[in-house]
Each structure stands twice: as structure tokens, then as C-alpha cells.
Amino acid sequence: MRRHWNEGGGTGNRMLFQLSATDLVAPSQGLNIRVAYQGLPGAFSEAAALKAYPLCETVPCEEFDVTFKAVEMSVVDRAVLPIENSSDGSIHRNYDLLLSHRLHIVGEVQLAVNHCLMALPGVKKEGIKRVLSHPNALAQCEFKLNKLEVIQQNMHDTAGAAQIIASDNLRDAGAIASVQAAEIYGLNILEKGMQDLSDNVTRFLILAREPIIPGTDRPFKTSIVFTLDEGPGVLFKALAVFSLRNISLTKIESRPQRKRPLKVVTDSNHGTAKYFDYLFYIDFEASMIEPRAQNALAHLQ
Numbered sequence: 001m002r003r004h005w006n007e008g009g010g011t012g013n014r015m016l017f018q019l020s021a022t023d024l025v026a027p028s029q030g031l032n033i034r035v036a037y038q039g040l041p042g043a044f045s046e047a048a049a050l051k052a053y054p055l056c057e058t059v060p061c062e063e064f065d066v067t068f069k070a071v072e073m074s075v076v077d078r079a080v081l082p083i084e085n086s087s088d089g090s091i092h093r094n095y096d097l098l099l100s101h102r103l104h105i106v107g108e109v110q111l112a113v114n115h116c117l118m119a120l121p122g123v124k125k126e127g128i129k130r131v132l133s134h135p136n137a138l139a140q141c142e143f144k145l146n147k148l149e150v151i152q153q154n155m156h157d158t159a160g161a162a163q164i165i166a167s168d169n170l171r172d173a174g175a176i177a178s179v180q181a182a183e184i185y186g187l188n189i190l191e192k193g194m195q196d197l198s199d200n201v202t203r204f205l206i207l208a209r210e211p212i213i214p215g216t217d218r219p220f221k222t223s224i225v226f227t228l229d230e231g232p233g234v235l236f237k238a239l240a241v242f243s244l245r246n247i248s249l250t251k252i253e254s255r256p257q258r259k260r261p262l263k264v265v266t267d268s269n270h271g272t273a274k275y276f277d278y279l280f281y282i283d284f285e286a287s288m289i290e291p292r293a294q295n296a297l298a299h300l301q
């Protein structure tokens, strides 16, 4: 549920949005459901969509924001978007897009991401001068790619990198992509497990136009976003509302508030100072139907 909890009023410009209720149990099989993802067939995001909804029809989209729009415009029923990787951290673009689009987080899916180095048939590792992939994928393979001493080139997605090598017959290039991408675009896998950490997991969010009704029959997660006034210990106090009720936080992320990135504060001792103004995104393990979650948010407000 995305509810406008409180905006303005009081001492500052605080606000608290409830972004989502996330059903942590795998959703349905997805028969007759169309699911948008960013990238081309063979992208890890497509694999995540199929993990969430094995029988769904996957719909490739060029950009992350097109994926959001596809749901908003009812072209598809769901979108699956990467939000965080175990070694590379948050995918900030999608945090920002969550706020600029009116969709609801209705589930999440975690995917083990196994990156492969691939090239056209006949091309050897020594013949590769540049490696193409999604910037997050390149970052996840940083150590092995640095050892190869190749130029790294950013692409929209991993599968798109494999596709362009095949379509443009790039014999000096390799791609970092999935086993499925190698099969789809007819490339040869030169090395599997290119990621720096063998346990490489990406967490994806499932977005829909309608919220789900949170219950207590299975595990739920709730996501909120808020701002805070400047002052000592304000974030500590904000987080205490969860700790006091034994609610675990699973994620905290801060992003600059784009509409008001700088806050000017004048104090008699130190004069005028400019502070960065942040949005805090928090995921906590409780369903909004539970009184402790409702009390925590009322307290936070």
C-alpha cells in the first residue's frame, strides 16, 4: 500500500510514505500474467521474472522507467526490477523511480547471479580486447576483468551485450551475461563464475498497480520512505521506534532529496551551514495489519 502518511506540518518538512507491503512467499505460477523487465531475452531480470512467475509471459523493456510505465499503462500486469546486489549494493536508479511512479511493491525475488564470459565461436580469451555488459554486472566481476586487462564497455543489459556481439560480428569483444544469453545469441562460453564472490545474489522487487492486502498468515515486509529534520540523533530516534517493538529492519538506504537536495540551517554558535537533505528508505519485517507495525509508524510520525 502506498499511503500518503504525513506531509509538512510541525517543525519541518517531514513526510512518511508507506511504499509497500511485500509478500515474501513466492507469488503464483503466473499463468496469463504479463511481466515486464529491463533488458533483452536472456537478461538476469527475465530469469528473476520467471522465478517469481514460472508460467508468465515476459516482456522486455529498454529502460528501467519504461518498465515502470508498462505497468502504469496496463501494457503488462507486473514489473520485476533489480534493487540490490549482495556484492555491489543498491541499484539507486530504481529507488528514485519508486518515488516518481505510483506503483506498489507486492513481492520480492532473490536470484543467484552466475556471470559467464562469452564470445563468438572460435574467439579465444586472449583475442578479447573489450568486454561489454551492464555496469552492475561489470562491477560484480571487477577482479577477474582487471586481471584480463580488457577495456570495459557499459551496455543497457547483459543480454544486450551478448546480442550486439552476435549481430555486429564483434570478434574482438566478449560479453558478461547468463548461460541463457549465450544460448539465445549463439555465443561460446569461455568461463563461468566470473563474479568476484561466488555467492552473488540480486534482490528484485515485484511491482503492480494495485497493492496487496497485508495479512499475518505468512511473512510480510513493509517498505517506507521518510525525511527527517536536522539535529543530533534524529535518525537514531527514528529507528528506535522499530527496535522498541522488536521489529527487525532488513534494509536502510538514503538518497538525496532531489527537489530539495540542500538545507540551509542557521545557528547562533556556528553561523549558516548547508546540509544535504535525505530521503530514508527502510524495509522492516512486519505486516501493517500487526498493531506493533501500526504503532511504530504512528510513533515515527
Ligand SMILES: O=C(O)C(=O)C[C@]1(C(=O)O)C=C[C@@H](O)C=C1
Pocket: 038, 039, 042, 043, 044, 045, 046, 082, 085, 091, 113, 134, 136, 137, 156, 157, 158, 159, 202
Ligand atoms: O543486465 C541484466 O541482465 C540485468 O538483469 C540487470 C542486472 C542489474 O541491474 O543489476 C541484474 C542482475 C545482475 O545483478 C546484473 C545486472
